[in-house]
Amino acid sequence: QVQLVESGGGLVQAGGSLRLSCAASGRTFNRLTVGWFRQPPGKEREFVAGITWSGGSTYYPDSVKGRFTISRDNAKNTVYLQMNSLKPEDTAVYYCAAGGAYYNGAPEKWSYWGQGTQVTVSS
Numbered sequence: 436q437v438q439l440v441e442s443g444g445g446l447v448q449a450g451g452s453l454r455l456s457c458a459a460s461g462r463t464f465n466r467l468t469v470g471w472f473r474q475p476p477g478k479e480r481e482f483v484a485g486i487t488w489s490g491g492s493t494y495y496p497d498s499v500k501g502r503f504t505i506s507r508d509n510a511k512n513t514v515y516l517q518m519n520s521l522k523p524e525d526t527a528v529y530y531c532a533a534g535g536a537y538y539n540g541a542p543e544k545w546s547y548w549g550q551g552t553q554v555t556v557s558s
Contacts, residue, residue: 437461437547439531444552447521451556455516457531457549465509468537470545471516473527473554480530482540484516494538499525521556529554 443455457469470485484505485494493505502521507514514531534546 437464437467437533439533439547439549441529441531441549441552444529444554446555446557449521449523449556449558451521452517452519453521453554455518455529455531455552455554457514457516459512459514459533464512464533467533467547468535469505469507469514470532470535470537470539471503471505471514472530472532472542473525474530474551475524475527478527480542481527482542483529485535485537485539486514487537492537496540518554521554523556523558525554526556527554528552 438460440458466488471483472480474480483499486505490507504517528551530551531549532545535544
């Protein structure tokens with residue numbers, strides 16, 4: 436079993452930056468792909484980044500490419516999402532997930548989920 440806990444969310448002005456962390460427990464985490472999703476109020480959950488277990492491959496949709504960076508430190512059982520040049524439309528609850536394919540944006544294909552952290556970007 437893998438448990439995921441997100442942190443690092445908060446309120447930031449447009450153009451600012453935040454770094455989210457996803458801390459994991461479980462012996463198999465180091466062999467799992469990890470993804471970040473977000474869910475704006477009243478909207479569906481959206482895939483924003485994925486990374487392989489080794490960190491050798493990453494994937495981003497066009498909506499965040501060039502602004503968001505996913506990375507991981509397997510020694511610390513932690514995955515990060517660096518978010519730069521934030522926009523009001525980035526406002527959402529951000530979730531990390533594990534166990535899917537690193538490029539797969541379908542939430543139902545991911546096995547483990549955290550509880551989410553709120554990111555609010557003011558204009």
